[in-house]
Amino acid sequence: MAGRMPPRAIMLQGTGSDVGKSLLVAGLCRALVRRGLAVRPFKPQNMSNNAAVTADGGEIGRAQALQARACAVAPSVHMNPVLLKPQSEVGSQVVVRGQVVGTAKAGDYQSRKGQLLPTVLDSFARLKAEADIVVVEGAGSPAEVNLRAGDIANMGFATAADVPVLLVGDIDRGGVIASLVGTHALLPADEQARVKGFLINKFRGDVRLFDSGLSIIADRTGWRSFGVVPWLGEAALLPAEDAVALDTWKAKAGGRLKVAVPMLSRIANFDDFDPLAQEPDVALTMVPRGQPLPGDADLIILPGTKATIADLAVLRAQGWDVDLLAHWRRGGRVLGICGGYQMLGRRIADPEGIEGPPGEAAGLGLLDVETVLKGPKVLEEAQGTEHSTGAAVAGYEMHMGRTDGPDRARPMLTLADGQTDGAMSADGRALGCYLHGLFTADGFRAAFLRQLGAATSGASYQDTVERALDSVADRLEAHLDVDGLLAVAG
Incomplete structure (x- = not known):
């Protein structure tokens, strides 16, 4: 396309699992699409038994299918090239580019996962070739430095693909200052520098009360704040990434x-x-x-x-x-x-x-x-x-x-x-x-x-999902420095 900008990318990593990365990526994808950009989601490695089928006969994480929907494009196996589907407490089925390639115990996979990096990078390059920007989601946390060898999910991928990182902290679970500052302390200097800033997720109440907290994190890490995202109730209307969501599931009462x-x-x-x-x-x-x-x-x-x-x-x-x-x-x-x-x-x-x-x-x-x-x-x-x-x-x-x-x-x-x-x-x-x-x-x-x-409400489920994605995008535009995020991606 004449005049098209060089493809860009930004990666959201978290201080832990279930800090809301998947929802933030979906919302950012929808916000950037509404700005007229060609956007693609990407998660190098996912672990979930919530999966979706792609038109080319493969399977990817359900969250990446939702993120593709936010981008108004069909899901592709390249959006989640490595999917682990737990079958026991210590073993998972391994899916590469949508197809089952075998099973592996956790220890065996840990020693072999680095071999999948070329496949991951190739899928990422394919998405970059068709997009203005790729929004990448990490898995777990880069602070899990005991798993850093051969990593393809967080800093191992970001370093190999030369992608800038924003770190997401979840204030709802408590200890968000310690989790962000602690992550900074655990990362080597080159990975600290790859993190261009942080954002706070799941905030309830008056955000001004956390101004001093933002300053403390910035002073201790040297990272800039990209904003504070309020609690997004719209998440309840969207498919959950994995069974972690069931840990806090509340029964819905009142129905006949x-x-x-x-x-x-x-x-x-x-x-x-x-x-x-x-x-x-x-x-x-x-x-x-x-x-x-x-x-x-x-x-x-x-x-x-x-x-x-x-x-x-x-x-x-x-x-x-x-x-x-x-x-x-x-x-x-x-x-x-x-x-x-x-x-x-x-x-x-x-x-x-x-x-x-x-x-x-x-x-x-x-x-x-x-x-x-x-x-x-x-x-x-x-x-x-x-x-x-x-x-x-x-x-x-x-x-x-x-x-x-x-x-x-x-x-x-x-x-x-x-x-x-x-x-x-x-x-x-x-x-x-x-x-x-x-x-x-x-x-x-x-x-x-x-x-x-x-009785039935008569509501359209698909319309409900679309409205929820638009609402999340609206909230992110209002509470995050999306222009700054684009500048970092560039």
Whole structure:
């Protein structure tokens, strides 16, 4: 393009996990797009079981898909070239440019991650070639200097790609002065110099009360302040990056229809339930381990999981299988999505050890189907019709399992390509499918809620997400020095 400026980049790193980097990147992306810039998001390495499917048949972190939406572009595997999907306390599935390349224990990956830097840098260069500016999100914190060797997520990437850094501190958790000054103290001189400034996130109250705090941080670090961002309530309307968000999840009360979702150990893609949570007539409870499934629930939804057999064992260890079957005997309804659908069948087999040690387990037996976990992994967007309501649905499939059995003769969905997905019990009270994102379809959500005796708000979920992104962008323009940020990026 004639007269186009050289591509620029800026990286937001944090003093820790869950300081709000993902939301800030999404908001900045939307703000810069509204200024007429071609913007791309980038996260070199992500760890999350909340993933999204790209049009080119890969998967990336859900946060990067939201950031792509903020940029008004389609998600690409290059926006998150390395994705780690935890399968156990010490091991993860490794996804490179959207495709599974294997599994690794934490120690093994730590020693091998540096080998992925050329791939990361190549993906970053591809995005720079099509953008005016790339907004990069770090992972965790650069203060984790014990993990610095071979780093591709924070300063290792920023140094190799020669990208300036802004450091984000979360004042809501407390100790923000110490976290910023402490990070400065732990970084070597060249990395201290790469940090061009800091910003404070999640501030509640009168920002003038923190003026002296900004001065203390600037005096101790030599970094300039780029502003103080207030608490962004809009975050509740946007998909969360990973399961850390569930640690502070609050049950939504007051709705007529009571929906319960057990928080499985490796719960995945739980943003499936965001549209339900935003319905005034729905009281959604994400049930943590150690608590029973509520006896007065109208609907129990078994969510997706990264480790189906292992999480089925967790479900039984929590006694949730007893709670669910009691709910079933009382005439309650059950929906399973992806891994939750597999659990509702009679048996799950993993002969190749795809999600853990090879083996099999008896399912909950509410659907007369069986699942064998095997590849290749299905990664595709899909549209179709839900049978019980006749309403259109759209979403994506992301799974390794193949499910069959007599109840497949009553599929939950017919897809646009003519294939069917899912199964229903003879009485229609148990149903499941592989399609994530079901409830984002406003027509289906309304019809489904009517079946259960609940009203719908009539709101468009997609419009809600767009308004939330615009609102975050408005707040960042008002409270951050965005012009200064662009100057640093240049």
